[in-house]
Amino acid sequence: MSQTTRVYDASQVSMIFMGAIIDSGFADGAFLKIEQTHPDYNTYIGADGEVTRAPSLTRHAKITVMLGQSSSGNAKLSGINNIDILAHNGAGIGIMFVKDRLGTSLYTAQHCWIAQAPDVQFANEPGPREWHLECSDLIRFDGGN
Numbered sequence: 744m745s746q747t748t749r750v751y752d753a754s755q756v757s758m759i760f761m762g763a764i765i766d767s768g769f770a771d772g773a774f775l776k777i778e779q780t781h782p783d784y785n786t787y788i789g790a791d792g793e794v795t796r797a798p799s800l801t802r803h804a805k806i807t808v809m810l811g812q813s814s815s816g817n818a819k820l821s822g823i824n825n826i827d828i829l830a831h832n833g834a835g836i837g838i839m840f841v842k843d844r845l846g847t848s849l850y851t852a853q854h855c856w857i858a859q860a861p862d863v864q865f866a867n868e869p870g871p872r873e874w875h876l877e878c879s880d881l882i883r884f885d886g887g888n
Contacts (some may be wrong), residue, residue: 747793749871749887755844758808760855760876761823768814770871775841776807777850779881788802804852804881806839813867820874824857847886852878 757766769775781801788794810816827835839855842848845879855878864870 750845751843752845757842757844759838759840760820761825761835761839763819765808765810765814765819768811768816770809770811770873773803774809774811776805777841777881778805778807778885779803779883780805793868798859802879802881804878805858806841806855806876806878808874808876809871810874812872813833814872817872817874821860824860825883827856838858839876847884849884850881850882854879 753774754767756769757764758775759765780803781799783799785799786794786796808816808820810820817821823835823837824865827833836854836856839850839852841850855876857874858877859875861872861874863872
Protein backbone atom coordinates (compact mmCIF):
# COMPACT_ATOMS: atom_id res chain seq x y z
CA MET A 744 0.00 0.00 0.00
CA SER A 745 1.43 3.38 -0.97
CA GLN A 746 1.46 6.22 1.48
CA THR A 747 1.23 9.82 0.34
CA THR A 748 2.25 12.85 2.33
CA ARG A 749 0.83 16.15 1.21
CA VAL A 750 1.87 19.65 2.15
CA TYR A 751 -0.33 22.69 2.61
CA ASP A 752 1.35 26.08 2.75
CA ALA A 753 -0.81 29.19 3.16
CA SER A 754 1.89 31.25 1.45
CA GLN A 755 1.16 29.33 -1.75
CA VAL A 756 -2.42 30.57 -2.05
CA SER A 757 -2.82 33.50 -4.40
CA MET A 758 -5.59 35.64 -5.78
CA ILE A 759 -5.64 37.68 -8.96
CA PHE A 760 -8.41 40.22 -9.34
CA MET A 761 -8.55 42.46 -12.41
CA GLY A 762 -4.82 41.93 -12.94
CA ALA A 763 -3.89 42.76 -9.34
CA ILE A 764 -1.88 39.90 -7.84
CA ILE A 765 -2.46 39.35 -4.14
CA ASP A 766 -0.18 36.58 -2.94
CA SER A 767 1.08 37.96 0.36
CA GLY A 768 0.01 40.21 3.22
CA PHE A 769 -2.91 38.02 4.24
CA ALA A 770 -4.26 38.31 7.78
CA ASP A 771 -3.41 35.72 10.40
CA GLY A 772 -5.80 32.76 10.60
CA ALA A 773 -8.47 32.34 7.94
CA PHE A 774 -7.67 34.82 5.17
CA LEU A 775 -9.83 33.91 2.19
CA LYS A 776 -13.39 32.62 2.14
CA ILE A 777 -15.51 31.70 -0.87
CA GLU A 778 -19.22 31.19 -0.21
CA GLN A 779 -21.60 29.96 -2.87
CA THR A 780 -24.88 31.79 -2.17
CA HIS A 781 -27.28 29.38 -3.89
CA PRO A 782 -27.41 25.58 -4.00
CA ASP A 783 -26.47 23.83 -7.22
CA TYR A 784 -29.96 22.36 -7.39
CA ASN A 785 -33.33 23.44 -6.02
CA THR A 786 -35.50 20.61 -4.75
CA TYR A 787 -39.27 20.27 -4.83
CA ILE A 788 -40.91 17.52 -2.80
CA GLY A 789 -44.57 16.79 -3.53
CA ALA A 790 -47.23 15.63 -1.06
CA ASP A 791 -46.67 12.03 -2.15
CA GLY A 792 -42.90 12.26 -1.63
CA GLU A 793 -41.97 12.54 -5.27
CA VAL A 794 -38.81 14.62 -5.61
CA THR A 795 -37.97 16.91 -8.48
CA ARG A 796 -34.72 18.78 -8.72
CA ALA A 797 -33.86 21.66 -10.99
CA PRO A 798 -30.53 23.38 -11.51
CA SER A 799 -30.52 26.79 -9.87
CA LEU A 800 -28.49 28.26 -12.76
CA THR A 801 -27.08 30.77 -10.28
CA ARG A 802 -23.32 30.71 -9.79
CA HIS A 803 -23.28 33.78 -7.52
CA ALA A 804 -20.69 33.73 -4.73
CA LYS A 805 -19.36 35.97 -1.99
CA ILE A 806 -15.63 36.19 -1.49
CA THR A 807 -14.06 37.58 1.65
CA VAL A 808 -10.37 38.48 1.61
CA MET A 809 -8.72 39.31 4.92
CA LEU A 810 -5.52 41.31 4.53
CA GLY A 811 -3.19 42.68 7.13
CA GLN A 812 -3.42 46.43 7.69
CA SER A 813 -0.01 46.97 6.10
CA SER A 814 -0.58 44.68 3.09
CA SER A 815 0.04 46.22 -0.33
CA GLY A 816 -3.06 44.31 -1.46
CA ASN A 817 -5.19 46.93 0.30
CA ALA A 818 -3.90 49.64 -2.05
CA LYS A 819 -4.52 47.41 -5.08
CA LEU A 820 -8.11 46.65 -4.07
CA SER A 821 -8.72 50.25 -3.02
CA GLY A 822 -7.58 51.47 -6.43
CA ILE A 823 -9.89 49.05 -8.23
CA ASN A 824 -12.77 50.04 -5.94
CA ASN A 825 -12.23 53.77 -6.56
CA ILE A 826 -12.11 53.21 -10.33
CA ASP A 827 -15.39 51.32 -10.11
CA ILE A 828 -17.07 54.04 -8.06
CA LEU A 829 -15.77 56.98 -10.12
CA ALA A 830 -15.87 55.56 -13.65
CA HIS A 831 -19.25 53.79 -13.50
CA ASN A 832 -20.47 51.42 -16.21
CA GLY A 833 -18.84 48.32 -14.74
CA ALA A 834 -15.27 49.60 -14.69
CA GLY A 835 -14.68 47.56 -11.53
CA ILE A 836 -16.05 44.27 -12.84
CA GLY A 837 -13.41 41.82 -13.95
CA ILE A 838 -11.77 38.45 -13.75
CA MET A 839 -11.05 36.81 -10.39
CA PHE A 840 -8.80 33.82 -9.94
CA VAL A 841 -7.86 31.98 -6.70
CA LYS A 842 -5.35 29.14 -6.78
CA ASP A 843 -3.61 26.94 -4.27
CA ARG A 844 -0.27 26.60 -6.05
CA LEU A 845 0.67 23.45 -4.10
CA GLY A 846 -2.68 21.78 -4.66
CA THR A 847 -5.36 21.51 -7.28
CA SER A 848 -8.05 23.81 -5.87
CA LEU A 849 -9.05 26.53 -8.31
CA TYR A 850 -11.78 29.20 -8.23
CA THR A 851 -12.46 31.63 -11.04
CA ALA A 852 -15.09 34.05 -12.31
CA GLN A 853 -15.28 36.35 -15.31
CA HIS A 854 -17.52 38.86 -13.53
CA CYS A 855 -16.29 39.80 -10.07
CA TRP A 856 -16.46 43.12 -8.21
CA ILE A 857 -15.81 44.68 -4.83
CA ALA A 858 -19.13 44.76 -3.01
CA GLN A 859 -17.84 46.59 0.05
CA ALA A 860 -14.57 48.09 1.18
CA PRO A 861 -13.35 47.11 4.64
CA ASP A 862 -14.23 48.75 7.91
CA VAL A 863 -11.17 50.56 9.21
CA GLN A 864 -9.87 50.51 12.73
CA PHE A 865 -6.62 51.90 14.10
CA ALA A 866 -5.26 50.49 17.36
CA ASN A 867 -2.03 49.94 19.27
CA GLU A 868 -1.25 47.00 17.02
CA PRO A 869 -2.02 46.49 13.33
CA GLY A 870 -5.14 44.53 12.51
CA PRO A 871 -6.92 43.03 9.51
CA ARG A 872 -8.82 44.65 6.65
CA GLU A 873 -11.76 42.56 5.41
CA TRP A 874 -12.67 43.07 1.74
CA HIS A 875 -16.01 41.79 0.43
CA LEU A 876 -16.23 40.79 -3.22
CA GLU A 877 -19.00 39.15 -5.20
CA CYS A 878 -19.12 37.30 -8.49
CA SER A 879 -21.97 36.21 -10.70
CA ASP A 880 -20.38 33.22 -12.42
CA LEU A 881 -18.14 31.23 -10.07
CA ILE A 882 -16.51 28.14 -11.50
CA ARG A 883 -14.94 26.05 -8.77
CA PHE A 884 -12.76 23.01 -8.48
CA ASP A 885 -12.32 21.87 -4.88
CA GLY A 886 -9.21 19.77 -5.25
CA GLY A 887 -6.45 18.74 -2.90
CA ASN A 888 -5.29 21.21 -0.22
